[in-house]
Amino acid sequence: MPWLLIAIGYLLGSVPTAYLAGRVLKGVDIRQIGDGNMGAANAYRQLGAKVGVMVGVVDAAKGALAVLIAQAVNAPQPVILLAGAAAVFGHNWPIFLGFRGGRGESTTIGVLLAVATIPMLILAAPAILAHFIFRDTTKAAAFIFVPLPFVCWLTGLSGVLIVYSIALPCLVGFTHFLRTRWLPATQRHRSD
Structure with a gap:
């Protein structure tokens, strides 16, 4: 059962929301426009605000759903x-598109919202404000990811969740580094 839940999580995450939105709603391949990233920020910039927000919400829901399914069957x-x-x-x-996907900010936010709900809700307002000020999803995400371990500690979450609140955003940072190091300098700003 544990491997099945992990596989379900991977398959949920593999659903290429931005790619599907680009193809179905706009007739374009998101991988061929903007910074080529299959994430909410590129969708927002290239496909429009409504589509970008929808992609971000669905990507976050993929992460939250993976956690909620595991919780529903009382997994450890x-x-x-x-x-x-x-x-x-x-x-x-993602297995469905040659293992080249997004950077995982929205999906990570969904996962963390499901496992560290109170700290994430506390940090939502500063992150949203940062997004409106900087118009940059990476900077806005930093307003969540950087203080999150401290807020988890303040709210009494376990040491395991505090470590998780550090490790999962580090995966986002690592992926961001891998993807942006090959982008031309003009495309490196405001990537998700």
């Missing part, structure tokens, strides 16, 4: 956390 905490991480891996390296 390590399996729940692995299912969430698998959703982020699926988003970043």
